[in-house]
Amino acid sequence: MSAPRLDSLSVGDVVAEREFSLTRDSLVRYAGASGDFNPIHYRDDVAASVGLPGVLAHGMLTMGFAVQPVVDWAGDPARVVDYQVKFTRPVVVDPETGALVTVVAKVGALTETTARIDLTVTFDGSTVLGKAQVVVELA
Amino acid sequence: MSVNPELQGRVFPPAPPYLVGREKVREFARAVFATSPIHLDPDAAAEAGHTDVVAPPTFPVVIQEHTLAQLLAEPDAGIDFSRVVHGDQRFSYSRPIVAGDELTATLTVTSVKTLGPHAMVTASSEMLDSSGAHVVTSVSTLVVRGGE
Numbered sequence: 001m002s003a004p005r006l007d008s009l010s011v012g013d014v015v016a017e018r019e020f021s022l023t024r025d026s027l028v029r030y031a032g033a034s035g036d037f038n039p040i041h042y043r044d045d046v047a048a049s050v051g052l053p054g055v056l057a058h059g060m061l062t063m064g065f066a067v068q069p070v071v072d073w074a075g076d077p078a079r080v081v082d083y084q085v086k087f088t089r090p091v092v093v094d095p096e097t098g099a100l101v102t103v104v105a106k107v108g109a110l111t112e113t114t115a116r117i118d119l120t121v122t123f124d125g126s127t128v129l130g131k132a133q134v135v136v137e138l139a
Numbered sequence: 140m141s142v143n144p145e146l147q148g149r150v151f152p153p154a155p156p157y158l159v160g161r162e163k164v165r166e167f168a169r170a171v172f173a174t175s176p177i178h179l180d181p182d183a184a185a186e187a188g189h190t191d192v193v194a195p196p197t198f199p200v201v202i203q204e205h206t207l208a209q210l211l212a213e214p215d216a217g218i219d220f221s222r223v224v225h226g227d228q229r230f231s232y233s234r235p236i237v238a239g240d241e242l243t244a245t246l247t248v249t250s251v252k253t254l255g256p257h258a259m260v261t262a263s264s265e266m267l268d269s270s271g272a273h274v275v276t277s278v279s280t281l282v283v284r285g286g287e
Contacts, residue, residue, distance in 0.1 A: 020172055026170075029169070029170045030170045030171070032166075032170070033163075033166045033167045033169070033170035033171075033201075034167065034170065034200060034201055034204070035201055035204045036200075036204065050221070059225045059228075060197060060200050060225070060228065061170070061171065063197055063228060064170070064171030064172075064195060064196075064197040064200075065171045065172040065173075067195075067196050067197065068171065068172055068173050068174065068175075068195075071173065071175050071195070071196070072174060072175055076175075076177055076187050076193075077175055077177055077178060077193045077194075077195060077196065077235065078177075078187070078189065078193055078234075078235035080196045080232070081231070081232045082229070082230065082231045082232065083196045083197070083229070083230050084227065084228065084229035084230070085227060085228055085229075086226065086227040087224075087225050087226060087227065087228075131227075134196075
């Protein structure tokens with residue numbers, strides 16, 4: 001797929017937006033794929049025993065899917081050369097209704113060869129990732 | 140038990156080489172809701188100029204699990220796993236990971252800071268391919284909550 005043209009981008013442009021619907025199944029699938037079997041991500045009793053409001057999504061799962069709209073926009077995952085986040089709030093995944101997480105990807109900065117895409121990742125009215133920045137090489 | 144400040148600067152022996160499998164890349168890609176065919180379909184990846192499917196940007200966490208396990212198992216580290224919270228994470232690539240890569244990761248503890256009863260440990264896993272060329276560095280900050 002062809003890459004977006006750098007000269008067509010301006011800081012502040014929204015390049016992608018997507019909603020992700022997580023269920024407990026998503027967490028079990030991610031546990032298996034990643035090898036992170038911490039039981040706070042699938043057992044209510046363990047989550048409660050360490051004072052959590054419920055079973056939480058893996059921070060790395062949220063980081064993992066939040067970049068996908070940018071990968072699709074960039075056209076090739078190989079164009080993502082740097083990706084960082086801070087984990088600021090947990091995503092609680094209800095056993096029945098799951099959790100709905102929204103990702104908005106905006107141009108944060110441009111250089112001669114790269115676009116920095118800043119992600120706003122929201123759950124239940126609050127952002128859950130801080131300084132979520134993806135550097136995409138476009139030239 | 141508290142985090143040993145002398146961990147700062149410690150370099151661990153390289154973890155055993157990790158062979159990136161095509162089906163593992165696909166399994167991980169599905170688990171992070173990836174839709175790009177370049178993660179899933181070898182033909183689409185070849186069309187884009189890659190030798191096999193390309194791993195999602197956060198895939199190195201699978202390999203980082205092995206290096207962080209070395210750190211948590213270090214007898215004098217003083218890190219209680221049940222008190223660890225992931226603070227931040229970064230991946231910096233020299234080239235993408237593709238299925239067939241054999242990656243060797245070496246962990247360095249780049250910083251240990253204490254904040255009252257809590258500690259923040261930053262660990263960097265540098266991943267090289269079988270020719271010794273740099274592929275990606277994965278940097279993780281773990282927040283270790285102090286005892287009550």
